[in-house]
Amino acid sequence: MNRRLVGRTVAVAVVVLAAAIGVVAVTRGGSSDDASTTTTTPATHHHDETTTAATVPTSSTRPPPPTDERTAPIGHPPPLPAGAADLHEGVDYQFLTYQPDDHTRPVAYDPCRPIHYVVNERTAPAGAMPILKQAIAEVSRATGLEFIDDGTTTERPVEKRVLYQPERYGKRWAPVLLAWSDQAELPLLTDDSFGSGGSYGVPVDDGARSLYVTGEVAFNGPTIETDAATFAPAQRESRMRAILMHYVAHVVGLTHTGDVRNILYHGHDGRATSWAPGDLAGLAAVGTGRCYPTV
Template sequence: MSRSSTRLTVVLTAAVLAAVVAWHPAEQLDPVRRAVGLGPERPLPAPSVVQQNGTFTWAMTQPGGDDPVAWDPCEEIRYRINPTDEPPGGSELVHRALDRASAATGLAFIDEGETDDRPFPGGVKLFGRPDPVVIGWADATEYPDLAGQVAGVGGAVAERSSGDRLRFVSGGIVLDVEAFTATTVAQQPRVMEGIVLHEVAHVVGLGHVSEPMELMYASNTGQVELGPGDREGLARLGSLPCR
C-alpha cells in the first residue's frame, strides 16, 4: 500500500471514530465526548447558589448517600399538558409556575403541546426516549392521593445513568379539580399558581419541609412565594454538573 493511501485510511478511520464518539448514544462515551470538547452544554446558565437561613429537603437521594437525585441540567425538561377538566386559565398557571421554577433552577422546560396521556406514566419510554412530564387535572376517584384537602400531587421518575447514579427523566403533576375551579383560579390566581409551583418543585427534586414559611411546607396556608430554603434547594438542584 502506498504512503498516500495509508494516510487516507488513517484520516477516514479518524473521521469514523469521531462520528461514533459524537453521535453514539451510549453513556459510556460521555467522558470521551467531554474530553474532546463535544460534551453537552446547558441551555440556560446555572443559578448562583447562596446559602440562606432556610429549610429544604430532597425528594430522593442517591443510593448510599445524601446527594440529591436531579435532572440533567444540559437536557431540556419536556412537558405536555392534558387539558381534560382544565379550569379557565389553568394552563397559564402552569406556564407561569414553570417559568418561575426555571428562573430558580436554570433548568429549561420545553412545552410539547397538549396530550391525551394521564399524569404519572410510570417512566414508560417511547421510541427510546423517556416520556415527557405530563401535567393534568383529575379527582380522587382517579387518583386516591388527592383525597381530603390535597390540591395536587407531583413527582419525578428516576433511572440509572453512568456511574450507577440516578437522574430524573420523566414525571407528572395531577391537580385536583375540586381545588382548581374557575372561581378559585379567577379569584386567587397567585395562591393557585403557588400550589402548582409547589408540585413543580417536587418534580424538580425538592421534598416537604416542616417550616411553614417555605413554599414546600406540606400544607398550603396561602404561601405564594418561594422561601429562602426553597430558593437555595432549587438553586443547588439546578447547579449540579451535567451527567
C-alpha cells in the first residue's frame, strides 16, 4: 500500500495583504512535488504545486492587539544536539517561507504569545486525540512555543480560510484549526494521502517582514486509520504520532527536506518516529521569531 504524505504547506507570501497558499504533495518513497513556489521570496526550492489567495483582513478589520502577549518569549528552544548547529537551511532543513527583508530568516509565530488551536474531531480515529496532544507537545518542546487548546470546533477546513472570525472566535485572530477531515470534504485529501497543513501570515513593519497569525491542518482521518491498522498495536501509536508531528511542524514554519532521517522528509510515512538533528535545527530556528505586541 503506497500512501502519499500530502503536505499542503500553506505558505505565506504576505505582500499587499495577500497570503499565498502553497500545496506540497509527497509520495512515500519519493516526491511528486516538483513545481516552483509563487511566493515573493526566492524560495524556489519549495515544492508548491498550486496557489490561491487567503482571506486576509485589511487594517480596518484586523483584531485588536492580543491580550496574552508577554514582554519576552514564553519559552526557548532547547540546546541543539552535538553537530546540529552546523547544519544548513535549504539542505538539512527548510523553511516554509522567508522574510521579505531577509531571505535567510523564516516567517514565524510571535514567541511572546501562545498559539491557540481548536480541533474538529469529525473523522478522528479512536484514540487519536491523545496522540495529537503528544505531537503538539513534541513541537512545543522543540520550538519553545506555547500551544493552548481552545477546545473543539465545527469549523471545517477550506482552501481560503478567513483569518479573523470574531463571530466564531471573538476579537482575535482565528486559532489554528486542526481538522480531522476526508476527501468528501476536501478533495485534496485523496484516499492515499494523510493530510495537508501550514500557516497564514500578515505583513508587519510596513511590509518589511511577515508574521504568522494562524494556520490549519486537515488530517485525512480514514486514511490514517486504515494505515494504522496495518501495523502491530505496539507500533500504531508511535507511527501516528510521527505523522501528526510532521503536519504540526508545517504549521510552525517548516517544509520538506531530502534527508530520510527527518520527520520532515518529503517521503515521510511515520517510520521515523523522533526528531532528527535537521528537524531540531529547523524547529529551533522557527521558534525564535520576533515579538509583535500590536499585531
